[in-house]
Amino acid sequence: MKSLIASHLKSEMNPIALLRSNVRPKEALQPKAGKYCCVMSLMAQVIAHGATAVFDRETYGCPGAVAGLGMGTAYTTAMGGADTFEAFFSKGQESARDPEKYQAIIDQAPAHLRRKLTIGERFHCSPEKARSWFSNELPIYDFEEQYRIVKPLSEVEEHEQPDSVVFVVNPLQLSGLITLTGSIYPGLLNIMAPQGASCQMIGAYVFQQAEQDVPRPVLGFTDLAARKHTRKTIPEDYLTYAVPWNLFLELEREAQDGIFVSPIWLDLQ
Incomplete structure (x- = not known):
């Protein structure tokens, strides 16, 4: 699939698509x-090198x-469940409901996770x-569907309809995308930048926006862990x-004669 937006952005990073499939x-x-x-380490190979990545429930x-x-969701079942994750995402051991139980989770965790579990990721101020x-x-x-597939947008076939289209951009390219979106949307809240994991910023939050009357783009890759x-x-x-x-298609239409053909954008190139 060819993208007019991608051709105007000229990003060094591949725009990618997230799809569901049983194949x-x-x-x-x-x-x-x-x-x-x-999973972002594998998605990075799609973004930088044009690979394809696939994930399932195993x-x-x-x-x-x-x-x-x-x-x-696995937050209620994995690694001790919700009590573990509320401490892990906040202040670690010091914020655990049951310090002894939490310490047992730390002791059983892979070595590379123990320090983060003990101190906490501190993405939230409290459990x-x-x-x-x-x-x-x-x-x-x-x-x-059994599989979640991430591949370059250029490899999406005509019969496929991605759930999410993701542009990976530097500040100038991001400015162009924000301007393009603002040119078709009323009001000021044209994008959202939620807390969460980077994979959620190209998946779950985009799924949610697809259900809205006025879906917003999701700004992401602000997850420090990723x-x-x-x-x-x-x-x-x-x-x-x-x-x-659906928003991607709308933005593609506006890209035909919108900001990317303006003297301002062309001068910046």
Whole structure:
């Protein structure tokens, strides 16, 4: 699939698409079943090198990706459940409801997770706020298809309809996309930049926006944990700008004679 927006942006990073399917693509990157990893490390290979990645309910990498990719939620079942995650996402050991139980979770965790579990990721100021986020605010979907596929937008076929189209952009390219979106939307709140994991910013939050009367793009890759896993592949000044399929088509139409053919944009090139 050719994208007029992508041709105007001229990004060094591939725009990508997230799709659901019951057919596994051949020669795709996929985590090993039961092995912990950040799915963004595989998605970074799609973004930077044009690979294809696939995930399912046995190969989802980490609990955050279960929600991020629309396969339900693991925050109530994995690694001790909600009590663990509310402490993990806030202040770690010092914020645990049951310090002894939480310490047992730390002791059983893989070595690379123990320090983060002990100190906490500190993405939320309190365990109560953390629990409210993953229980009430993060949109949860459980689509029936077996696989979630991430591949370059250029490889999307005519019969396919992605759930999410993701542009990976530097500040100038992001400015162009925000201007393009603002040119067709009323009001000032043209985009959203939610708290969460980077995979959720191109998945779950985009699924939610697809259901809105006025869907908004989701600004992402602001997840510091994902940054740590992708910094050797994706430059630190890049962010994601993810849109539902129908909004992508609307933006593509405006890109024909909108901001990208203006003297201001052309001069900046």
